[in-house]
Amino acid sequence: MNKKGIIIGLGGMGLRHIKALSSLKIKIIGVCDKNPKKIKKINLPGAIKTTNFRKLLNLKADIVCIASNTQSRESILKNFLLFSKIDKILIEKPLAISFGKCLNLNNLINKEKNKKKVIVNTFRTLSPNFRKIKKIFTTQDEKISHISINSPSAGLGNMGSIFFDLSNYFINSEPIFVNCFIDKKGTINPRGKHFKDPGGYGVVRYKNDAKIFFDLSENTSIPYKIILKSKNIEITMDEINKKYKLEERPKKFRFKPEYFYLYKPDYKIIKSMDKYNVVEMTKYSIRNLFKNKFISNIDETINAMQIVFGCHASKSFNKTIKIPLLKKFHNIEVKFP
Secondary structure (H helix, E strand, C coil), X not given: XXXXXXXXXXXXXXXXXXXXXXXXXXXXXXEECCCHHHHHHCXXXXXXXECCHHHHCCCCCCEEEECCXXXXXXXXXXHHHHHCXXXXXXXXXXXXXXXXXXXXXXXXXXXXXXXXXXXECCCHHHCHHHHHHHHHHHHCCCCCCEXXXXXXXXXXXXXXXXXXXXXXXXXXXXXXXXXXXXXXXXXCCCCCCCCCCCCEEEEEEECCCXXXXXXXXXXXXXXXXXXXXXXXXXXXXXXXXXXXXXXXXCHXXXXXXXXXXXXXXXXXXXXXXXXXXXHHHHHHHHHHHHCCCCCCCHHHHXXXXXXXXXXXXXXXXXXXXXXXXXXXXXXXXXXXX
16 A cells, blocks of 8 residues: 555554554554653654644545544544545544534534545454354354353443444344443553543343343453354354354254253364454454445444443443433443543
8 A cells, every 4th residue: 555644642552553554554644642752752754743633634644543532532533524635534442432422423424424434443343253253143044142241341431332333243233222230449540540431241132132241340350252142053252362162053953942952062163263463453444444345334333332321321230221322311421541
């Protein structure tokens, strides 16, 4: 790619964006971070380095990667949509600090969709790994009815938005209820005490009666696992350690009712899967932006964020929240990193 790019936000994800763009031979001509110390550490000869993103709005670039914190991303995204000629925008997740702000950004993105391509870097639904997993179910006409997610707490906004987006992708139905208990430990966020993104656990129910059982609370440090179940298939995914296990009901027992479970499942390891690498997965999002048949994920992002804010509206198991979210919940704000 003989292209040019700029990056805003030089935290952990911003540094990964530098690696991803450089790997794709996209020349980085501008970077921005509010912290001058972070800027000084970046070795990009010839690139403009600034603490004010507005100084990059008029640069002639092909792509801008917005990896600043969630609260600042809203203003930065709006400015690049309205006042920059850069037509490809990659933005980190979560999208915004309230569902109302997510909807406002969605409206603005839709107004500019004929001029600008915008993608949120959730990237897993573009991954060959997860597309391969989904194909295993679809080729056997197996409908996923149950997803279990167990993860160390990395926040309902941060990792929750990824898990809910991926669950929506697999289930392919509309969520209708969420019930969640939010962690109240008050653990200081590693990115700063002014940020808040607690974990939690609960259930999401779908229109087709599929369910997500998720636990992102602060009581485990084991790498996250995702289990997908249909009537006759179960797949366990340990993405971090590249372990994907398939168990199936033997063909000779498939005529029996669902409550019959006294058998030994057929078992195999799913091979030829890509290694977990955030830089490589971010490149899926970047390549997508440059494709003629660009696939937007904004609607999917909104659907995932609706579940995230449904969790925060729920607060405890004694209150079930309907989806779509009522307007009274749209202004719930969470200070995501």
